[in-house]
Amino acid sequence: EVQLVESGGGLVQPGGSLRLSCAASGFTFSRDWMSWVRQAPGKGLEWVANIKKDGSEKYYVDSVKGRFTISRDNAKNSLFLQMNSLRDEDTAVYYCAREIGYFDYWGQGTLVTVSS
Amino acid sequence: QSVLTQPPSASGTPGQRVTISCSGSSSNIGSDTVNWYQQLPGTAPKLLIYSNNQRPSGVPDRFSGSKSGTSASLAISGLQSEDEADYYCAAWDDSLNGWVFGGGTKLTVL
Secondary structure, three states, rough: OOOEEOOOEEEEEOOOEEEEEEEEEEHHHHHOOEEEEEEEEOOEEEEEEEEOOOOEEEEHHHOOOOOOOEEEEEOEEEEEEOOOOOHHOOOOEEEEEEEEEOOOEOOOOEEEOOOO | OOOEOOOOOEEOOOOOOEEEEOOOOOOOOOOHHHHEEOOOOOOOOOOEEEOOOOOOOOOOOOOEEEEOEEEEEEEEEEOHHHHHHEEEEEEEOOOOOEEEEEEEHHHHHH
């Protein structure tokens, strides 16, 4: 059974940093692209970033470029999102998802709240 | 403002057929496949339709998708109360080099 479990969310002040993790199981993690997708409270889905199976390619939505970094550790079946210079508008539930031309599996999400 | 355009709401009575539209451009829907996601209240999104019109295992055949040019549609026939959810279309955008979503359509079963 495929499982994606996010962790690392919490309350952080504007300008602060947070590192999200996503533990994957039930599939060969190293064979698939992975993505982070977020959802602000009461709003729609927004793709944040993705990373190629070997980590050699990464893409970001414009609003997080230069502030967020996606990475992965295939030996530990883990996906990460390092978030720096956080802004109020980054407040959202962050989901990790397996990407195979579409997002077929999603985690349950972790809430990030940016507030003073 | 979402790159893909969906109506914010849709509704129908049990047993009816409803459709949800998704409009894009040549850099996304016009050049790539469309996927649809269902998000029940308080839960993570779930893949509903992939590659324009393919249903993952376990998705009832009441759900169907289509694409023409730079637009796509999701159709739900034999509407049921458990279909009440938010629905999102998505596609890869070649100009933005990223995934784009529609703003979501809230489906209400009356």
